[in-house]
Amino acid sequence: EVHLVESGGGLVQPGGSLRLSCAASGFTFSYYWMSWARQAPGKGLECVANIKYDGSEKYYVDSVKGRFTISRDNAKNSLYLQMNSLRADDTAVYYCARAESRSTDYWGQGTLLTVSS
Amino acid sequence: DIVMTQSPLSLPVTLGQPASISCRSSQSLVFSDGNTYLNWFQQRPGQSPRRLIYKVSNRDSGVPDRFTGSGSGTDFTLKINRVEAEDVGVYYCMQGTQWPWTFGQGTKVEIK
Numbered sequence: 001e002v003h004l005v006e007s008g009g010g011l012v013q014p015g016g017s018l019r020l021s022c023a024a025s026g027f028t029f030s031y032y033w034m035s036w037a038r039q040a041p042g043k044g045l046e047c048v049a050n051i052k053y054d055g056s057e058k059y060y061v062d063s064v065k066g067r068f069t070i071s072r073d074n075a076k077n078s079l080y081l082q083m084n085s086l087r088a089d090d091t092a093v094y095y096c097a098r099a100e101s102r103s104t105d106y107w108g109q110g111t112l113l114t115v116s117s
Numbered sequence: 118d119i120v121m122t123q124s125p126l127s128l129p130v131t132l133g134q135p136a137s138i139s140c141r142s143s144q145s146l147v148f149s150d151g152n153t154y155l156n157w158f159q160q161r162p163g164q165s166p167r168r169l170i171y172k173v174s175n176r177d178s179g180v181p182d183r184f185t186g187s188g189s190g191t192d193f194t195l196k197i198n199r200v201e202a203e204d205v206g207v208y209y210c211m212q213g214t215q216w217p218w219t220f221g222q223g224t225k226v227e228i229k
Contacts, residue, residue, distance in 0.1 A: 035218075045158075045166060045209055047218040061217040095165060102154040102213030105177065107165040 002026040002106040004096045009111030016086050020111060022079040022096030030054070030074040033099035036081045037107075038092035046092075049081065050099060064090075086115045119143050119212050123221035129229045136197040138224045140210035145190050147214070154213035157186055157195045160223075161206040169208075170195065202228060 008020040020036070036048045049070040050059045058070050069082040079096055093112050097104035120143040130136045146153045157170040168177050170186035173193060183198035197204055205228060210221040 044223050045160075045211070045220045047211075047220075050216070050218075059216050101171065102148070102152075102218075103156045103168065103171050103211070104218075105168050105171070107167070109165055 002098060004098065004106060004108035006094060006096045006108045006111040009094065009113045011114045011116065012086050013117050014087060014115055016115070017082070017084045018086065018113065020081040020083070020094055020096075020113070022108060024077045024079065024096075024098070027098070029072075029077040034070075034072060034079045035097045035099045035104050036068075036070060036079070037095045037097055037104065038090075039095070039110075040089070040092045043092075047104075048094075051079070083113070086113075088115050091115045118217055119146070119215050119219050121210055121212055121219050121221040123208075123210060123224050126222060126224055128224055128226045130197075130200045130226060131229050132202065133199050136200050136204075136226060138195045138208055138210075138226075140188075140193045140195070140221050142191045142193075142212055144215075146193075146212050147190065153189065155186075155188065155193050156211045156213065157184075158209045158211060158220075159204075159206050160209065161203075164206075166209065197226075200226070200228070 003025045005023045035050050051070045067085045071080045093110040095110045096108040098106045122141045124139045153173050155173045158166040160166045169180050174186045185196045207223040207225050209223050
C-alpha cells in the first residue's frame, strides 16, 4: 500500500526558512516523479513543484521560483521541500504526492505551515 | 498558465439523485502524445484529496462506478449517478497537460 507521510511544518516568521520532508513507502520510490502541492486555509489546491524520479528535472510554479527547492533522496525514500524567504501567503497545508502519467495518484495527509509574526 | 473553471461552485443534491460538475480549460488539454490529461479529485471534509478519474474518463481503483468522467478538448464533466452521503465534499478538476498543473476552484457537493 502506498504511504506518504509529511513532516516539518510549523510556525515561521516572515522571511524565515523551513524544510519539509515526506517519507514514502509501499512503492519503488526511485521509479516515480514526485510533487509538492499546497492548500491555503479554506482555499483550493495548487501544485507547487515537481521532481523527476532521478532528480534531474525540477519544475516550480512561478510564485515559489527562486525561494523553494524540491529535492529527493532515493536511498532514503524521501522527498524534501526547502522553503526560504517565506511570506504570509505561503501559509498552507503542504501535501506530498506521487506523480504518475501527468497526474498525482496518491497524496499524504499534509503538514501545516503557518507564516506569521 | 492554463486556467480551469468549474461550475457550479456549490451543488446541493438530494440523496439518490444525479449530480453533474462542469470543468472548462482556457486551452485544449490534448497533449503532444495524443492523451488528454484531465483529472478529477474528491476532497472529503478534513481529508486529503483523492483522485477519482484520470485522463478524462479512467476511474481509479476502488472508485465506485457511479462516478463517470467525460469530455474532450476544453470541456469536461464529472457525473455522479446516484449521490450517496459519503460523496459530500469538494470536487476539483486538474490539468496535467502543461506545467504548472492547475486546478479548478472546486465544487462543493452537499446534501439537501
